[in-house]
Amino acid sequence: MNNLDLAVPVLSRGKHRNPRKGACFMEFASYLAGEPWSDHPSCTHPLLAGVARDVNDCTTDSGRSRLAPLIPSVIGLTPDDPHVVARVTARCIQHALPVVSQERQYILAVALLVGEKHLAALDGRPLDDLEPDSLAVLEAVPSATKWARSFTSRAHRGTPDFARRTAPRAVSCAVEGISQACVPNPDERLYNLLTAAIAECKAWMPAPAPLPVQEMPVREQRVEVR
Helix, strand or coil, rough: CCCCCCCCCEECCCCCCCCCCCCCCHHHHHHCCCCCCCCCCEECHHHHCCCCCCHHHCCCHHHHHHHHHHHHHCCCCCCCCCCCCCCCHHEEEEEECCCHHHHHHHHHHHHHHHHHHHHHHHHHHCCCCCCCCCCCCCCHHHHHHHHHHHHHHHHCCCCHHHHHHHHHHHHHHHHHHHHHCCCHHHHHHHHHHHHHHHHHHCCCCCCCCCCCCCCCCCCCCEEEEE
């Protein structure tokens, strides 16, 4: 691939075999990271990459070019803290829950409650203790929240496969729901959702190791004896 190849593709929906066929958000990220051409590169946390793919595909053709400057910001975001999946999922749901269809509200409210329980367990808090932002959006959709609380209370109490199944599905539901919602400028909402997910992922990156302190060489002082 040469510099001409990078100038050819523009952001478009779906997967592409090579840059001459076009590129999605994460395929460009794989190129910039020096990885093989892929929409699932290892340079980005898997869930964040999923958010980026979903936003790329659900944004309109006219609004998708605005996403391009965000591509470098996802490269190298690979935090392994166990909070990351639930926190990124919560951010996506918080953006979507008040505006998506009622059917999606029920689904997302359940996912948000399950994720909040996961976070509470990690933090050693009571399992019904909700973070303020999640509590606020749940209060904005009381019918969905009431049903979701009833559903989660009856659900199997074993540990759900939140990271592998629930979180990716909830993220896709949130993004698709915004794109189909009867709201002004859904592209703007999707852009804000993606930037929030990037910021959340970045916040859980480990702090860089401090650089070793280099000792200054001690200069010998010559004393002249007269």
